[in-house]
Amino acid sequence: MTIHIGAEKGEIAETVLMPGDPYRAKWAAETFLQDARLVNNVRGMLGFTGTWKGNPVSIQGSGMGMPSLSIYANELIRDFGAKTLIRIGSCGGMQDSVGIRDVILAMTSTTLSTPSRGILKELNFAPCADWGLLQAAAQAAAAKGTPTHIGGIYSSDVFYDERPDLNEQMVRHGILGVEMEAAELYILAARHNCRALAVLTVSDHLLTGEALPSSERESSFGDMVEIALQAAFPDAD
Ligand SMILES: O=P(O)(O)O[C@H]1O[C@H](CO)[C@@H](O)[C@H]1O
Numbered sequence: 001m002t003i004h005i006g007a008e009k010g011e012i013a014e015t016v017l018m019p020g021d022p023y024r025a026k027w028a029a030e031t032f033l034q035d036a037r038l039v040n041n042v043r044g045m046l047g048f049t050g051t052w053k054g055n056p057v058s059i060q061g062s063g064m065g066m067p068s069l070s071i072y073a074n075e076l077i078r079d080f081g082a083k084t085l086i087r088i089g090s091c092g093g094m095q096d097s098v099g100i101r102d103v104i105l106a107m108t109s110t111t112l113s114t115p116s117r118g119i120l121k122e123l124n125f126a127p128c129a130d131w132g133l134l135q136a137a138a139q140a141a142a143a144k145g146t147p148t149h150i151g152g153i154y155s156s157d158v159f160y161d162e163r164p165d166l167n168e169q170m171v172r173h174g175i176l177g178v179e180m181e182a183a184e185l186y187i188l189a190a191r192h193n194c195r196a197l198a199v200l201t202v203s204d205h206l207l208t209g210e211a212l213p214s215s216e217r218e219s220s221f222g223d224m225v226e227i228a229l230q231a232a233f234p235d236a237d
């Protein structure tokens, strides 16, 4: 048990999927896991543990933004022994070629800052996904036929952005989408010798203004969850 996660030692699996939305955690656990049970409800940041094709899996909400993600990822890694952390998030599309409901696999993430800036100082550290997870997720997405894009994303500290010039530069430099957690997840995984990946579903589009309602962001992104599970356990059948 930690300050933010009420599970007992051993109740969290080594593989953890991390949506920002705790209700997406509940939906994903109830939809995709066998024998899923609630292991955390501190602050309503729901966490569940069950199995997928016989493999233990936890699904723990991270909250929104890198400071919140950092709390949960730190405790999952340092106190509960998590080794593989896969974000299952929503994002805003930033390229014409990226459509609503498409999946983005984040190879790397650009930021203005992260909670790790205090220790990285002047370094422009390049947060990157675990190659094995990325490769397995790409294969899983191709096998499903899900429209999928692989490349760089932008992890922003703000949802309501007042710097359109920054978004313009992201678009110009080929960034596929914007979300708010992946960069710090990748940095923490690197620091603690864990594996991390962000599998994202495009919920809205910065260029077209299209947007899905919150109900769909909570419980309709099944391809993303299956791709994440298959990436974690590529040999499962
Ligand atoms: O849908 P989730 O996983 O929360 O991800 C995205 O949605 C939230 C903003 O609405 C931010 O957390 C952003 O990263």
Ligand SMILES: O=c1cc[nH]c(=O)[nH]1
Pocket (backbone or CB within 6 Å): 090, 091, 092, 093, 159, 178, 179, 180, 203, 204
């Ligand atoms: O962080 C996010 C998530 C979804 N859509 C956005 O525009 N930003």
